[in-house]
Amino acid sequence: MAGNIKLVVCKDDAEVAKKAAVMFADVIKAKPSAVIGLATGSTPEKTYAEMAQLHRTQGLSFKQVMSFNLDEYWGLDGDHDQSYRYFMNDHLFQHVDIRPWNTFVLNGKATNPYLECQAYETKIVSVGGVDIWLLGIGGNGHIAFNEPGSAVDSRTRLVNLTPETIAANSDGRFFKSAAEVPRCALSAGIGTIREARSIVLLATGAKKADAVAAAVEGDFSTACPASLLQDHADCTFIVDEAAAGKLKNAR
Ligand code: GLP
Numbered sequence: 001m002a003g004n005i006k007l008v009v010c011k012d013d014a015e016v017a018k019k020a021a022v023m024f025a026d027v028i029k030a031k032p033s034a035v036i037g038l039a040t041g042s043t044p045e046k047t048y049a050e051m052a053q054l055h056r057t058q059g060l061s062f063k064q065v066m067s068f069n070l071d072e073y074w075g076l077d078g079d080h081d082q083s084y085r086y087f088m089n090d091h092l093f094q095h096v097d098i099r100p101w102n103t104f105v106l107n108g109k110a111t112n113p114y115l116e117c118q119a120y121e122t123k124i125v126s127v128g129g130v131d132i133w134l135l136g137i138g139g140n141g142h143i144a145f146n147e148p149g150s151a152v153d154s155r156t157r158l159v160n161l162t163p164e165t166i167a168a169n170s171d172g173r174f175f176k177s178a179a180e181v182p183r184c185a186l187s188a189g190i191g192t193i194r195e196a197r198s199i200v201l202l203a204t205g206a207k208k209a210d211a212v213a214a215a216v217e218g219d220f221s222t223a224c225p226a227s228l229l230q231d232h233a234d235c236t237f238i239v240d241e242a243a244a245g246k247l248k249n250a251r
Pocket residue numbers: 039040041042043044070071135136137138139142143144145165169
């Protein structure tokens with residue numbers, strides 16, 4: 001399927017981060033009370049540093065912004081240094097003027113995961129939906145923790161992680177060993193993500209080249225969750241040259 005995905009190829013990860021941060025800044029300037037979706041992982045770290053820089057040097061204000069994060073490890077509380085709540089505080093929230101009570105990260109220690117997921121969906125709807133959602137991509141094409149096989153209309157739920165994802169997150173960047181990685185997570189669904197008015201997916205490095213090619217030029221298929229963004233009305237992939245390396249028609 002020739003999808004609608006807009007592709008921006010940058011020379012390196014620094015340029016990816018700058019472009020992504022500017023896209024978010026433009027949305028926030030146009031609508032100071034924007035609802036933004038955020039992601040974790042190594043890929044967006046530089047983008048968050050750029051957003052913090054725009055806040056410091058150009059007065060980009062997050063005072064009225066509301067944020068929703070894609071996912072959280074099941075069983076970790078927000079103080080755990082590998083939790084996604086901790087990651088967000090560390091990389092973005094404490095560096096900008098966003099109000100802590102306007103930042104929503106699923107609670108990995110919720111008493112009832114089903115109610116937690118339902119409340120998250122309800123909250124997104126009650127604030128009018130997400131204006132722009134930042135995503136990374138797993139080596140197997142996953143988005144958030146929607147592993148291959150996740151349905152196009154899946155909603156926020158408790159999911160199992162694949163051995164591949166557990167290995168990727170215990171390669172020294174995050175957890176020290178696979179044994180420490182939680183086996184489950186709470187994750188926004190593909191249907192939840194697709195409802196965002198605009199989507200920006202970042203990919204850097206040769207390790208993502210197969211997933212990017214499958215997502216952009218492969219079939220619209222649950223085998224590659226990111227390919228399920230092909231029919232979104234406003235979806236941009238910002239990738240570096242290495243991540244674009246397997247595309248046949250890099251535009
Ligand atoms: C994790 C996250 C995803 C992220 C992916 C890629 O599994 N749940 O949201 O996109 O990994 O991460 P990285 O950017 O570290 O390669």
